[in-house]
Amino acid sequence: MDQQTDMSWKEDQVIIQLHNSVENAEEAVRHARTNPVEERINEAFKKIETAERSCTNAIQSRGNSKPILELQETLAQSREKLKLLH
Structure with missing residues (x-):
C-alpha cells in the first residue's frame, strides 16, 4: 500500500x-434524558468526555476539517442538553 493511500485510510x-x-x-444523553437518574447522567458525562478526547485527537491528526467541526458541534449540543439535567 502506498503512503498516500495509507494516510487517507488512517484519516478516515x-x-x-x-x-x-x-x-x-448522544445515545447516553438520550438515555439520561428519558431516565434522569444519577447513574445514567454520570455515564453520559463519561461518554461525552471520551468523545471530547476523540475530538482532540482528530483535530491533532487532521486539523479543523468540516466533518470534525460538525461532530464537535453535535457533541457540544449533547453536553448542553445534559447540563440541563444536572
Missing part, C-alpha cells in the same frame, strides 16, 4: 472513530 479511521464516539455520547 480517525473520523469514523470520532463519529462513533459522538454517537455513543
